[in-house]
Amino acid sequence: MAEPFDPAAHLAAPQRWFEDFAVGERYVLPARTLTEANFAAFQTVSADNHPIHYDAEFCRERGYPGLLAHGFQVLSFTAAGAGRFPHEVAHSLVGFLEQSSRFLRPVFAGDTLYPALEITALVAQRTTGVIVMGATIHNQKRELVLTGEQRYLVRKRAP
Numbered sequence: 001m002a003e004p005f006d007p008a009a010h011l012a013a014p015q016r017w018f019e020d021f022a023v024g025e026r027y028v029l030p031a032r033t034l035t036e037a038n039f040a041a042f043q044t045v046s047a048d049n050h051p052i053h054y055d056a057e058f059c060r061e062r063g064y065p066g067l068l069a070h071g072f073q074v075l076s077f078t079a080a081g082a083g084r085f086p087h088e089v090a091h092s093l094v095g096f097l098e099q100s101s102r103f104l105r106p107v108f109a110g111d112t113l114y115p116a117l118e119i120t121a122l123v124a125q126r127t128t129g130v131i132v133m134g135a136t137i138h139n140q141k142r143e144l145v146l147t148g149e150q151r152y153l154v155r156k157r158a159p
Contacts, residue, residue: 011087011090012084012087013084013087013088014088015088015089015090015091015092016088016089016092017092017154017155017156017157018092018122018124018128018129018131018154018155018156018157019129019156019157020157021119021122021131021154022119022122023119023120023121023122024118024119025118025119026116026117026118026119027080027083027084027085027116027117027118027133028083028115028116029077029078029079029080029082029083029115029116029117030082030083031112031113031114031115032077032112032113033110033111033112033113034069034073034107034108034109034110034111034112034113035109035110036067036109038073038109039053039054039067039069039073039109040054042070042072042073042076046070046072046073048070052064052067052068053067053068053069053070053073054067055067064106064108065108066108066109066110067108067109068106068107068108069106069107069108069109069111071101071103074103074107074113074137074145074146075099075101075146075148077113077115077137078101078115078117078135078137078146078148078150080096080117080133080150080152082115083117085117089152089154092154092155092157093152093153093154093155094128094153094154094155095152095153096150096151096152097130097151097152097153098150098151099135099148099149099150099151100148100149101135101146101147101148101149102146102147102148103145103146104143104144104145104146104147105139105143105144105145106145107139107145111139111140112139112140113137113138113139113145114137114138114139114140115135115136115137116135116136116137117133117134117135117150118133118134118136119131119132119133120132120133120134120149124156127155127156128153128154128155128156129153129154129156130151130152130153130154131151131152131154132149132150132151133149133150133151133152134147134148134149135147135148135149135150136148
């Protein structure tokens with residue numbers, strides 16, 4: 001006979017607490033090829049109307065091969081929600097504290113982006129801890145186009 005179903009046990013990943021993490025753990029996020037449809041969707045969400053992101057002729061007149069991706073659009077590919085991390089901290093996550101980024105190279109429609117997060121520091125506190133993750137995005141040419149950092153506040157396991 002099958003065990004009774006328990007919705008609380010229906011998890012996408014085993015639950016982890018602050019002390020379960022280690023510096024050096026990597027979260028590879030799905031690669032994505034940016035399309036003009038992505039640009040249109042981002043314009044709708046951001047309300048950004050600068051022609052460098054949405055007018056191909058404006059871009060070509062300035063020497064670009066096509067539409068230039070908005071920095072925040074590129075940054076959005078580092079969202080931890082695209083990987084397993086948020087499933088691992090579903091019960092221990094207190095909040096997303098901060099994020100910083102540097103945009104190192106232009107990204108255009110047609111580029112494929114390869115984002116990853118890596119735990120670079122663990123800052124223990126009394127009942128919680130901060131998980132610091134380095135964020136990187138490379139393009140199909142193996143060029144680093146973005147670096148950054150994200151910080152998450154996570155509970156420690158209850159004694």
